[in-house]
Amino acid sequence: MLRSMITASNTMNQLQKQIDHISHNLANTDTTGYKAKNTSFSELVRQQIEQVNEKNNEVAESRKTPPGLRVGVGAVLTDQLTHKQGSIKETGRELDIALTSPYQYFQVDVDGEVQYTRDGAFYLAPAAGNADQLQLVTKEGHPVLDENGNAIRFNQRYKNFQIDGSGTVTVSSGNQNEAPLSFSLGIAQAVKPQALAEAGSNLFSVRDDLRDTALINLNGAGRQDVSIKQGFLESSNVDVSKEMSDLISSQRSYQMNSRAISMGDQMMGLINSVR
Structure with missing residues (x-):
């Protein structure tokens, strides 16, 4: 008993x-x-x-x-x-970005630590310490990183966005005398997905000793593996x-x-x- x-x-x-x-x-x-x-x-x-x-x-x-x-x-x-890939829904908003390939994640800066998310609903916010600049952030205000691990910042005159399928962000001011600026979104491919640990707020973190083996930063030739759609968002993959x-x-x-x-x-x- x-x-x-x-x-x-x-x-x-x-x-x-x-x-x-x-x-x-x-x-x-x-x-x-x-x-x-x-x-x-x-x-x-x-x-x-x-x-x-x-x-x-x-x-x-x-x-x-x-x-x-x-x-x-x-x-x-x-x-x-x-x-598993969630369904892709069109929003028409230029700062909504959907990753259309599984195991790929945006890189964001959370209090000095690089974390990862599939949530591509981004916004513009004033850059810290420089009122003349804007930076690309998540809905929680975390800076979105480029392929070199730097925050994506530019002068507030640049307001027109174009994002291609490989994750290259092009911003222009509308002034023909000013050349457009280009940034490559920081995208990481998870080769050991189970090393990702939930960090809250729809973010994932990876232990420092596993980062080099669990993730691959898609830079250089790896950009051809990036698959992105502008004006779309990925829904959750929950099967109700x-x-x-x-x-x-x-x-x-x-x-x-x-x-x-x-x-x-x-x-x-x-x-x-x-x-």
Whole structure:
């Protein structure tokens, strides 16, 4: 009874984590560029219990199970980011940029640390320390970086934007006497996607010791692999019907394990009441 209660309680703890993941996915159904987390279960380590030998050989042979009795102690949850491409929706806004190839991410500066996002809804904001300049930022105000890791800044006279499919941003002032300026958006390709860790606000971070092996900066010849559409945004890749069916299944499993604990408690109460 104690073993069954421990198994059920361990599994309930993991089921609660699955429900939390599902809730997070559903809450971000309309979040631009959001990547859902899929969950799966595997069995915790099992214990091998051998039948006790009896002095009476006949009784021992009748009771002993040759391979022994293998008893588990519950289930453990594993989660994994799903990098499947989300649907592309047209907005017509010139600073909305959608990455149309999976595993590619924009690079942004978050308090001096390079982080990554699929959310291409960008804006213009005054550059810090220079009122005459504008810089390209995310909706949270984080500077968007170019291929050299620098913030994209230019004089506020430049207001006309054009972004090609390889991520080259061209800005012009409309004055024929001023040459247009060009910047290449910083794009990184994740070759080890599971090294990306959620950092909040639809951003991902990578540990410094994994950065060189988990990501490739698409510079130089690598720019031909960049795939971008201006005036579009990528929707989240959350499959609402799948999440709802997983939620129902996990709730039923949680209920079943809860009943197992209740039944074990009742049986222990009966045993303790025997005089």
